[in-house]
Amino acid sequence: MSPLILQRHSLANELILLDSADAEPVRTTRVEHPVDSTFRWLSGLFEELGGELVLFFRSEGVLHLRAGSRSIDLTGDVSSRHAALDGRRTLTLVEGGEVILTLSYVESELPPYIPSDVVPFTGEEDRDFGLFIHEVLSDPERWDLIWKRD
Numbered sequence: 001m002s003p004l005i006l007q008r009h010s011l012a013n014e015l016i017l018l019d020s021a022d023a024e025p026v027r028t029t030r031v032e033h034p035v036d037s038t039f040r041w042l043s044g045l046f047e048e049l050g051g052e053l054v055l056f057f058r059s060e061g062v063l064h065l066r067a068g069s070r071s072i073d074l075t076g077d078v079s080s081r082h083a084a085l086d087g088r089r090t091l092t093l094v095e096g097g098e099v100i101l102t103l104s105y106v107e108s109e110l111p112p113y114i115p116s117d118v119v120p121f122t123g124e125e126d127r128d129f130g131l132f133i134h135e136v137l138s139d140p141e142r143w144d145l146i147w148k149r150d
Helices: 129-137 140-145
Strands: 004-008 014-018 026-029 042-049 052-059 062-067 070-073 078-085 088-095 098-106
Touching: 004 052, 014 052, 042 129, 052 129, 062 098, 070 098, 078 129, 088 129, 129 140
Parallel strands: 004 042
Antiparallel strands: 004 014, 014 026, 042 052, 052 062, 062 070, 078 088, 088 098
16 A cells, blocks of 8 residues: 655645554655655645644545544544634534544744735635634535545
8 A cells, every 4th residue: 555645734845654544654745755746646634733743634435533642533423613712723523422632722823924815715724724624524525525536
C-alpha cells in the first residue's frame, strides 16, 4: 500500500506520510518528498490544535481523526460541535450522546501586515481547522465524499 499523504491545513508545503491509519506520522515537505499530482492523491489534512497534532483523513473508505494518541473512526454515529468564545475555539466530538473528544485552542490570528480579506473567496473554515472538521462532519454529503477515491 502506498503511504497516505496528509497536507497541513494552514501551509500547503508541509506534509505527513502515514503507512497506515494507525502508523506513526512522518513529517516532510513537498521539497523533501515531491509528489506528482499530490492533490489528486491527498488523503487528508493535519494541523496543531491546542498543542496536539490533529490528523483528519480517509483510509480504506473510513474517515479518521487522530488527536495526540487518541484515534477515532468517524462512523455515522459521531457528531460534532464547534464553539467560539473570547478568542478561543472548542471542537467537541460526541458518540452515542457521550463526549469522546474535546479540543480547545486559540483562534488563529493573521499577522498585522496581512489584510483580513487577502483571499476574499475563502471562508472561515479555510483558516480554522477545527471548524473545517466540524463543517465536514455536519454535512453528510461532504462526510461521504471528502478524500474518497473510486
